[in-house]
Amino acid sequence: MAFAQSINGGLRRIPAWTIYIVGVIYAGWEFWRALNQMGPYLVEPINVLERSYGEVALILLVAGLAVTPLRKWSGVNLIKFRRAIGVTAFFYVLAHFLVFAILDVQSVSRVWEEIVKRPYVTVGMASFLMLIPLAVTSNNPSIRKMGAGAWRKLHKLAYPAAVLGTIHYLWLVKGFQLEPIIYCVVVLGLIATRYVPWERQRQPA
């Protein structure tokens, strides 16, 4: 576990708020590239930006879910970053939704129609709504006010939210594509680690 300890030691020097800074800068950078139609945004920036934000949101949800199993199995402790990872994931889901609503669909009534009529949008929207109370209560006063037990229970909503996010992706692609399947399997696996009993590694005496 010396390896994990040295990593943890290094991580101690990185403040958690760097996640927020990097998250916001990257989102802004992608928006800037889309605005100027650079790189992958050359031809159809709206759709590409929508997907880019959505995919980062999924990656961050996976990262947030990975914190606990990673600590259990490798000893690497990212727990102090988890709130920032989760809140940044929500920020990207919000950005994804705004690009969808404002730049892509471009009308309130049609956004509503899409949510009601298209199951993959319904599912994505449900995931977004589940993440709102989590984002709002991601602060210490909320934990104190709610009590740790109730707070932890509420934040288990991250599991269905992540699963619905991957279903949303799986449902929107055409044909048999690998990436959404990988996300789905990884998320389900990470959630399963919470429920499948596993042998605690014996420490040498």
Place this chain on the structure above:
Amino acid sequence: MAYRWNNTLTKADITPKSAYLNRRQILAGTVGLGAIGLAGGASAQGNMEPNTLEEITSYNNYYEFGTGKNDPAQNAHQLVTSPWSIKVDGMVDRPGDYGLDDLLAGLSVEDRLYRFRCVEAWSMVVPWNGIELADILAKVGVQSGARYVAFETVVQPENMIGVQRRVLDFPYVEGLRLDEAMHPLTIMATGIYDEPLYNQSGAPIRLVVPWKYGFKSIKSIVRITLTDREPPTSWNKANAREYGFYSNVNPNVDHPRWSQATERRIGGGLFASRQDTLMFNGYPEVAPLYAGQDLSVDI
């Protein structure tokens, strides 16, 4: 039989090469497509300002080269397009393996400026160079019992990364009813902007059926079969509920997962607005082909 359909636009209306190569630079600082629409040849067909060659060749669906829109532009250089032969078989008088040049010898290559509407609800305007399919069919001699034309795309597994991933059941196959195939609008394209087709656009020869969703316009064709039975088509095989044999552009029939009422014309940037999708993609002259058919059933 050539020249049975004419653009209201002439060649002079098509953006000169110097301008389409530089349009992005010219555009820098201007907002939206409106200005371009006015600057280009305004016509009864709406905004028919063609997309730039760069746009047309870097945003493609060609799943044999990957599912990302930019994948075909990245990977299609591996496609071997020369020599190229097309097997013509089934209910024809002169079946055989035709070299591309032999098949097209003596036939007229025309300019056709067409709207192109993808099933994914985006669209372009493409200045094709192509030959009426009817002329090619006349050359090989269609027998009286034939009712459909089936097409097949080349498979070069070692050169096509998506074939190995089996996103679809390759080879990609498509088909048309014979009257659709014989319609003057239906062409076999060999070029865009007077340049040979880029590989990602379906080199060296592809179908273009402008009133149908783009996936009907099968690329890099190696086989044409005349038959009396409706041939299987790739997307229909993958998901029959979502992709019908006809797949005519129809704003009134939604894809099960998204609306087909509107589309986004490629090239408008981050703040491009949507526009209404037109019945038969704005080619009402094909409506008689479907007289008596319920197009909400025959999707």
